[in-house]
Amino acid sequence: MTEATNTPTVTATATTTTTKPIRGPAPYALTDLQLVPTTVPKIIQKTWTNNMEEWAKGVPEDQYHARERHLASTAFSSEGRLVTWVLVPKPGTDATEAYKAGRSGAGGVGGAFAEDSVEEENLERILGALETYERPGLVARTEGDEEEGVKDVSTMSIASVYVPSKYRHHGYGHLMMKLLWEEMESRKIAFTFLYSDLGPDFYGDFGWTPRTCTQILIPSTFILPTPPSARTRGSVKSVALDPIATDAELQELIDQDARLVRQDLETRLAAAKANTDTKIKTIVAVTPEVRAIQWLHARSHFNASVIFAKNFPDPSKIQSDLKYGVRVPGTLNQFVLWHHDFTDDNLFILRWRLDPSSSSSPEPEDSDAIALAFAQAAKDEAKKWNLSKIVFWNGDAELAQLLGLKVETRKDSIPSLGLLNTAYPGHRSDELEWVLNQKYSWC
Known part of the structure; x- marks a missing residue:
């Protein structure tokens, strides 16, 4: 799964509506955001609720959440192989003045994200999310150590990249992938891969290049x-x-x-x-x-x-x-x-x-x-x-x-x-x- 470009909202009922993208002031400045892993169940469940608008296809929320919990309990997702990441405001930050002025006190987001809070106000500060799976891979190179041959390596596949429609068009998706790439560079990851529904170019800005399709x-x-x-x-x-x-x-x-x-x-x-x-x-x-x-x-x-x-x-x-x-x-x-x-x-x-x-x-x-x-x-x-x-x-x-x-x-x-530059x-x-x-x- 990858971030969607369309914005149809599919709810737990059979009713489908279309939400127009919001192009007003950005809720948060890009420099005030961070990408952090989370293991808090209700925060993870909020990311599922967010991406339901694109991927639920009319599935009731309780069934959709049950399926994701079921998959998260498999051996493939165990032992830290599956990590959920959220793009959220840093500590000590607040929404932009332009955004708050545009809201005129009529609700919306604001303030920093608390990594352990499951209050609804805090969950609304999740501006984007994705999942990574650490997986085994093989790499063979014609350059370098002649005795190296085929190496067993650690790879990372990327899934469920999603920015809720109400937070799009502010660069949050770009920032999220940039921060993720930097995170992988800091780990012992040899290569990374994903399957893009945003065309061949979007992820190329960060290091992933399209292959035979x-x-x-x-x-x-x-x-x-x-x-x-x-x-x-x-x-x-x-x-x-x-x-x-x-x-x-x-x-x-x-x-x-x-x-x-x-x-x-x-x-x-x-x-x-x-x-x-x-x-x-x-x-x-x-x-x-x-x-x-x-x-x-x-x-x-x-x-x-x-x-x-x-x-x-x-x-x-x-x-x-x-x-x-x-x-x-x-x-x-x-x-x-x-x-x-x-x-x-x-x-x-x-x-x-x-x-x-x-x-x-x-x-x-x-x-x-x-x-x-x-x-x-x-x-x-x-x-x-x-x-x-x-x-x-x-x-x-x-x-x-x-x-x-x-x-x-x-x-x-x-x-x-994409191969990681550090590797x-x-x-x-x-x-x-x-x-x-x-x-x-x-x-």
């Missing part, structure tokens, strides 16, 4: 083609698939996936060092981790069983039928993981691994059959849950060609990446490659 869309009604190899053999090889249903099965796949991602970076690093013509000097990847997949699964389960419960009246069926994905039986490198996005009517592909070069992989002529079996399984899953389409971010162009579909450029959730001084964004820039790293 494509998708493959497969309607759930789409008729899959015959594998090209079968056209010459005269038959289609049957591909059996097993569901990925348990946490233990998921853990085994993700552990192997992380090892294979590391191997991929090692191969790319060796190739980049050998190729004197390449501009790529730094290769990064967000390490696949089971906690992130489980967080997305928890989001799907809560939405199905609570927010959209009327569509799925049998809770036991949700618990038993909401699977992580499918795989080729007996393999750890032939699988697809997905996420049921009931809010936006999508089945998202989180990870798609089909390794034709692996010794345990099928013969090359059967790779198409497995890819089509994965696509069919995703279609079946989407239909089962009444989702209209499958979405594959930065999906392989060969898959699109196999399906006879176009690789589209998307204009929302634009992946944006990699003097780096250039055009010398940076983001490997596996797919939905599994979204939050």
Whole structure:
């Protein structure tokens, strides 16, 4: 999630109104503001209430808050990995004279923010908020220590960037991201990433640069083609698939996936060092981790069983039928993981691994059959849950060609990446490659 540009207000009822942006005097001067972390539950809940105007989509406040509490209790959000930040007035400051004069004593904000106060007057001083998740990553560089190879690093993903509509157009969003970048520079963070709904340029002012942003869309009604190899053999090889249903099965796949991602970076690093013509000097990847997949699964389960419960009246069926994905039986490198996005009517592909070069992989002529079996399984899953389409971010162009579909450029959730200057001084964004820039790293 990222800060919204539109200003529709969605309340706990079905009524939707449009709030015009306020362009009067700024409540506070930029120099009087600070970005601070908070662990106070009611302050965090106020940030959820604020961003409901954009992201609730008609969801009652109690359900929206319950979902956020549920996600905050998962392993992905535990042990200090999730931090909520608020942009608030510094101690000893007050609202601007122009703002107070314009209010003429008719309410509004004023005074400094008290970090432990949950009084409504104090909560109204939250001018913006965001969330950060500390996550494992991998970095490989062609410059520096030759023995360094692929390094395990700490990364930070940014989510829920939001300025309430009544406080916009005063530079608060810009200031919040600038202060956050400075905060990350002071920590041992190697790189940071987010998904922008404000276009490709807004976050570039602070260090995040837009990266490859494509998708493959497969309607759930789409008729899959015959594998090209079968056209010459005269038959289609049957591909059996097993569901990925348990946490233990998921853990085994993700552990192997992380090892294979590391191997991929090692191969790319060796190739980049050998190729004197390449501009790529730094290769990064967000390490696949089971906690992130489980967080997305928890989001799907809560939405199905609570927010959209009327569509799925049998809770036991949700618990038993909401699977992580499918795989080729007996393999750890032939699988697809997905996420049921009931809010936006999508089945998202989180990870798609089909390794034709692996010794345990099928013969090359059967790779198409497995890819089509994965696509069919995703279609079946989407239909089962009444989702209209499958979405594959930065999906392989060969898959699109196999399906006879176009690789589209998307204009929302634009992946944006930045290396921290304290970790990699003097780096250039055009010398940076983001490997596996797919939905599994979204939050």
